[in-house]
Amino acid sequence: MEEQAKGLLKLINEKKIDRNTKFLAVASGKGGVGKTNFAVNFSYLMANDFGKKVLLIDADIGMANVHILVNVNTKKTLKNILSGEKIEDIIFSTRGIDILPGFSGIDAINEVDDTAVFRFVQNLNDVSEKYDYIIIDTAAGIDNKVISFIRASSKTYVITTPEPTAIMDAYALIKSMKKLYDYSDFKVVVNMVKSEEEGLETFNRLKSSVDKFLGINLQLGGVLGHTKNIQKTVKKKQIISEVYPSDKFVLQLKKIASEELGEPPPPVKESFWEKVVNFLKKE
Numbered sequence: 001m002e003e004q005a006k007g008l009l010k011l012i013n014e015k016k017i018d019r020n021t022k023f024l025a026v027a028s029g030k031g032g033v034g035k036t037n038f039a040v041n042f043s044y045l046m047a048n049d050f051g052k053k054v055l056l057i058d059a060d061i062g063m064a065n066v067h068i069l070v071n072v073n074t075k076k077t078l079k080n081i082l083s084g085e086k087i088e089d090i091i092f093s094t095r096g097i098d099i100l101p102g103f104s105g106i107d108a109i110n111e112v113d114d115t116a117v118f119r120f121v122q123n124l125n126d127v128s129e130k131y132d133y134i135i136i137d138t139a140a141g142i143d144n145k146v147i148s149f150i151r152a153s154s155k156t157y158v159i160t161t162p163e164p165t166a167i168m169d170a171y172a173l174i175k176s177m178k179k180l181y182d183y184s185d186f187k188v189v190v191n192m193v194k195s196e197e198e199g200l201e202t203f204n205r206l207k208s209s210v211d212k213f214l215g216i217n218l219q220l221g222g223v224l225g226h227t228k229n230i231q232k233t234v235k236k237k238q239i240i241s242e243v244y245p246s247d248k249f250v251l252q253l254k255k256i257a258s259e260e261l262g263e264p265p266p267p268v269k270e271s272f273w274e275k276v277v278n279f280l281k282k283e
């Protein structure tokens with residue numbers, strides 16, 4: 001791993017990799033809270049309403065479903081990249097977004113080792129300068145692979161719902177990242193709320209524990225209402241932002257996206273590539 005890390009550093013210096021590309025992870029403690037719908041629609045709005053170049057990576061190894069939500073059949077996936085194929089040959093474009101599809105299967109998670117992740121990152125390296133945003137939809141929970149995608153991102157949107165179990169699991173995710181890696185660049189999105197108040201109450205409950213016990217000043221990304229239009233569109237393999245652009249969910253999500261865009265870039269502590277190198281060095 002040390003050799004690989006050195007190789008990547010050399011590559012960074014030689015290629016003057018564009019450090020302006022923002023990497024955003026979308027994560028959650030609990031499954032089924034709306035990560036993939038958030039990631040797909042957020043990417044859609046960033047690309048179509050704000051004119052950004054977006055690559056959406058389905059990094060939910062084992063339960064990949066971005067390609068199902070956008071209704072595109074793919075033969076090649078992240079798995080092909082992990083076995084050495086070129087990223088350009090795997091990415092497809094739909095509705096103004098570039099998508100790197102993920103893969104599923106009972107053994108999927110076991111097929112991915114750290115060297116494969118390293119190769120993947122090298123490939124990503126070649127394409128990242130084409131994009132303003134690389135948005136990474138991760139698996140639920142705090143598996144090692146998820147951790148490496150989060151660590152590589154300058155910010156992580158943690159999705160939760162008002163359910164106590166989802167809040168507890170979001171807390172556990174934030175706690176692990178803080179304790180293990182001193183990572184605290186989180187923004188919380190409360191999804192499937194019945195009212196704005198319910199969303200804010202949920203956030204405040206999470207925030208008070210996170211602030212008190214972990215010493216992080218937790219930030220709110222936003223709240224997203226429960227809407228039947230999501231289920232309707234998911235069933236028809238459509239995207240709510242495209243079909244119901246004035247649904248409250250879409251308007252709320254657009255607000256989150258515009259705040260993301262309005263924010264100055266995070267202070268350069270470690271770039272994406274430096275973080276990856278440092279991560280590999282620790283292996």
Ligand SMILES: Nc1ncnc2c1ncn2[C@@H]1O[C@H](COP(=O)(O)OP(=O)(O)O)[C@@H](O)[C@H]1O
Binds near residue numbers: 226
């Ligand atoms: N705001 C929402 N309102 C209603 N249903 C939602 C909302 N967000 C997500 N869902 C539904 O919740 C389920 C899980 O969403 P998904 O994005 O796949 O979650 P995850 O990626 O976290 O597992 C889907 O059936 C989706 O239709």
Ligand SMILES: [Mg+2]
Binds near residue numbers: 035060
């Ligand atoms: Mg998902």
